[in-house]
Structure formats: structure tokens, C-alpha cells
Amino acid sequence: MILDGIGASSGVAIGKVFIKKQGTSKVPNTKIENVEAEIKRFEEAKEEALKELQVLYTKAVEEVGEEHAGIFDVHQMLVQDLDLNDQVVNFITEDKYNAAYAVSEAAVIIAAMFESMDDPYLQERAADIRDISKRLIGILTGEKEVSLADLQEPVILVAKDLFPSDTIQMNKKFVLGFITEDGGKMSHSAILARTMQIPAVVGLENALTKFNNDDIIILDGKNGKVYTEPTEEMVAEWTLEQEKYRNYKEELQKLIGTPNVTIDGVHIEVNANIGSPDDIENVLANDAKGVGLFRSEFLYMDGKALPTEEMQYEAYKKVLEAMEDRVIIRTLDVGGDKELPYLNIPKEENPFLGYRAIRVCLDQPELFKTQLRALLRASVHGKLGIMFPMIATVNEIKAARKVLEETKQELLAEGIAVSEDIEVGMMIETPAAALVSDLLAKEVDFFSIGTNDLTQYTMAVDRMNAKIAHLYDTHNLAILRSIKMVADNAHKAGIWVGICGESAADTTLTETYLAMGIDELSVSAPSVLEVRKKIQQVDTQKAKASLNL
Structure with a gap:
């Protein structure tokens, strides 16, 4: 079977599926009595989140360079964003929501605001809001997700979405490629995938229902296609495509220092x-x-x-x-x-x-x-x-x-x-x-x-x-x-x-x-x-x- 998504990062990946479970537990809406104490908990969670993001920034500089590490500068700014913070404090103060639930509800509102914009780059900032809210909620509830850095074998990741913090923590040695239900070519994770040269297909509808763990699949990141239940002949054919793509990228590097000149000598x-x-x-x-x-x-x-x-x-x-x-x-x-x-x-x-x-x-x-x-x-x-x-x-x-x-x-x-x-x-x-x-x-x-x-x-x-x-x-x-x-x-x-x-x-x-x-x-x-x-x-x-x- 051939599944169609959006090609986000070129390259071919052949391997077994690893499904990144989407957290399904809803944050409990328990009412609080001490508003000041809950706001203090929120402020402390923000400080902890900022420390974690600084660690991720340092790792990102080493992995993908300062330019793309800037994503985590953006996340630090969003943690301190006045709109988000005002919304959270208002929920705690006026509605007596606990801090984790207040963050969850505020993130829905701010993310929806970004998603309503027409610019694809700004639309994708909704994913950043969800990412930092996930981090804050994890700190507040003590229920943090397992890091993708803990993968122990080569896999093709399948997820509802991969946040920038997920992508940067990937052990590149064990991530052959990834597939997401959400996201687009302008998402931070797609940009990072291209920078890290990890093949990726995004926007594949209902991806989580299409695969099981350990399924063998072929991912074509350039054309946005995923091949399920491949035959031995298909695997052999796409293995050759992998080699061709690697050779192509190596050949492009040889063009460094050469001119942008046509066969007949026209400079562009x-x-x-x-x-x-x-x-x-x-x-x-x-x-x-x-x-x-x-x-x-x-x-x-x-x-x-x-x-x-x-x-x-x-x-x-x-x-x-x-x-x-x-x-x-x-x-x-x-x-x-x-x-x-x-x-x-x-x-x-x-x-x-x-x-x-x-x-x-x-x-x-x-x-x-x-x-x-x-x-x-x-x-x-x-x-x-x-x-x-x-x-x-x-x-x-x-x-x-x-x-x-x-x-x-x-x-x-x-x-x-x-x-x-x-x-x-x-x-x-x-x-x-x-x-x-x-x-x-x-x-x-x-x-x-x-x-x-x-x-x-x-x-x-x-x-x-x-x-x-x-x-x-x-x-x-x-x-x-x-x-x-x-x-x-x-x-x-x-x-x-x-x-x-x-x-x-x-x-x-x-x-x-x-x-x-x-x-x-x-x-x-x-x-x-x-x-x-x-x-x-x-x-x-x-x-x-x-x-x-």
C-alpha cells in the first residue's frame, strides 16, 4: 500500500516502525483554594522550564548549529510570553484552576490564535506553544514523557506530531526517518529534519492508525510517500535509491567553489x-x-x-x-x-x-x-x-x-x-x-x-x-x-x-x-x-x- 503525506525532508528510510504514543491523559481540572500559592507554583515551573530549554539550546548548538538552536531561544521567550502568562494567571485567579490545567487551557487559546493566521510559518508556531505547554504541564504534574534520546535501535518514528524539543533530542544514530500526522514544511521539526538530514513525511492523515510497532516500511521524504508491507524486491530497489541519494548529496558538495555558469558561458x-x-x-x-x-x-x-x-x-x-x-x-x-x-x-x-x-x-x-x-x-x-x-x-x-x-x-x-x-x-x-x-x-x-x-x-x-x-x-x-x-x-x-x-x-x-x-x-x-x-x-x-x- 502507498500512503501519501507531505515530503518535508528528502531522503529514503527503510526500517521498522516505532510509534511515539500521544499522551491521552487529560490534565485534571481540580479547583484550588490558595491562588497565590498556585501562581507561585506556575512561576517556579517556568523557571525550571527555562533551565531545561537552556540545556536543549546547548545541545542544539552542538548538533545543528547556532542558527537552528535559536528555536529554543524562541521557546524561552514563549515561556515568558505575556499573552500566555496573563491567560494562565487569569484562569488561576478567576476560575480557580490548578496551574497545570490553566496552562493546558491557555495553550489551546494561544495555539488557536496562531493556527487562524494565513502565513504557514506563523501557523506552525502553534506547535511551539503546545511544546512549551507540554513541558510546563510535565513539570507541574511530575509526569514527563520518555525522551527520544533513549532509543536503542534504528527505527522510523511515527507520531501525532514531533515538537522541536523531540526532534533535537533524537539519537540521530537510531532515527532513520519520521512520519507525523500533523505539521507542514515550515514547521520547526521539518526544518530541523532537513538540517539534520533526516528523511521526513508530515501531514500523513491518521498516521497513528496506519502502522503497528515493528512494521517494516519505506519512507520517501522527497515525494511524501510511505510504502507499507514492501516486498524484498521493493526493499532492494529502494536501497539502491538510498545509495543514489547519498551519492547525489556528495556530488553537490563538489560544486562548492564552482561558478553559476551555463554551458554557453552565461553567468546567473x-x-x-x-x-x-x-x-x-x-x-x-x-x-x-x-x-x-x-x-x-x-x-x-x-x-x-x-x-x-x-x-x-x-x-x-x-x-x-x-x-x-x-x-x-x-x-x-x-x-x-x-x-x-x-x-x-x-x-x-x-x-x-x-x-x-x-x-x-x-x-x-x-x-x-x-x-x-x-x-x-x-x-x-x-x-x-x-x-x-x-x-x-x-x-x-x-x-x-x-x-x-x-x-x-x-x-x-x-x-x-x-x-x-x-x-x-x-x-x-x-x-x-x-x-x-x-x-x-x-x-x-x-x-x-x-x-x-x-x-x-x-x-x-x-x-x-x-x-x-x-x-x-x-x-x-x-x-x-x-x-x-x-x-x-x-x-x-x-x-x-x-x-x-x-x-x-x-x-x-x-x-x-x-x-x-x-x-x-x-x-x-x-x-x-x-x-x-x-x-x-x-x-x-x-x-x-x-x-x-
């Missing part, structure tokens, strides 16, 4: 997408020389208040100093599915079509100027590109550039140095921008095409809606024609054009993009070498001759 920039300075270690390890998209909004989403100019300056400076080539930093892209509670942006009927990104920045010039000041100050530390998101009209890009120039003149008047070699660009994410890209190209130094939103808006498809997921297709002729039109208009104006959406890493589209004349592809760090390999196999002249759009 392959840069990395990042969310914070902590990602740079992984970028350099995968041999990217520049950053094609620094999502600056994550600097805003990691705290309880707006990051100061100085905080932003230090973050931008760190990235610029680390990279050999250009670093493109996208200005604040908030709103839509990326909520910043402290900005008090009103709830909207359709936030993706509402008050977001450049619209927020132009409406709140002081917020905008604080970021621009930090960017301009940092520009002297490397090769900076500033990119404005969600531009739909020529007037918007002119207005953004006007604020940028005003900010630059203010800094110069204060005697603060600013680089004279800053590229200013914009994202093409809306059909409106694509249709007037000939006019927009006269206002900027480059375009970067965000295929995620461009596909969503062009096809009128909510990319989170499973019922119409088949329509969300970056290979659709309408999308490809839009991209080619943008590329043609950019080159007519003498500016370069890149792609920073997820499809930039889709190697089945690489040849098409090169035939269109795309100058840069910006991808997640682990995809850099794979895209480089594909570029080195393309003859652009032949690709252009066969392009049929």
Missing part, C-alpha cells in the same frame, strides 16, 4: 533568502555569495515592541559585513498574514488585499524612516540593495523613493556617512505591477519577482486552501507569461531582474527562467548547490530557441 547569480543574521552561517556553508532577500519583518516579529534604529542597524551591518556580494534587504512587509500586535493594525475582511507592506510604511512615515535610517547607515559596511514590497503603482514607488531620499539627506546633514552605491529596487508581486512593469522599470535599479504572491493574486487562489491547491501552480502559462513580460521590460530599461519566490528553487523551471533572461535566483540556503548544478547543465541559446510562451 544564485543568492540566498534569509530571515535574520543568524541564517548567514548556513548561507556561507552552502556557498552563496550574496543575499537576494532579507525578510526584515522577522526583526519586528521577534519582540514585543518595534526594533530600534540601533538594533536594526546592527543586524543589517552584521549581514553586510559577512557577505562578499550584494545584500538585498526588503523593507518592512507586515500586515496581511504577518501580524504585529503592538502596531494595532485593525482586523480586515481580506487582509491580503488590505493595509499591508508598503501601504503601512507610506502611511506611517516615522516607522518607515526609522528602518530607512538603519539601512542607510549600514550601507557603508557592504554592497546594499534596498527593496520595497507590494508595489502596485508608479506613484507608490515614487513616494517610497522620495522618503528614502529625504532620509538620506537628513543623515548627511547630521554628518552620518551613507554609501553612494546603493541599488534601489522593488518586488513584482501583483498583476498590476507586472502589467505596468515597463513604467516601473524607469524608477528602479532592479526587479525581484515574488512568485508566491504573484501566483496567488494572478490565479485568485488562496495558497492555504487545500480544496483549490491544484490551481496554485507557478508553472501556469499565465504566471510564466507575466514573468517573461517583466523580464523583457526590465531589460529594455537596462535593469536586472531576479526571482525570490519559492519557484526560484524549482529546478524544473530553471531552464525556463534562464531562457527568459532572468539574471538572479534567490533561494533557501540548502537549495543553492542544487540550483547551481541545474544552471551548469543549461544551454541558454537552445533554451531560448525552444521557449514557447
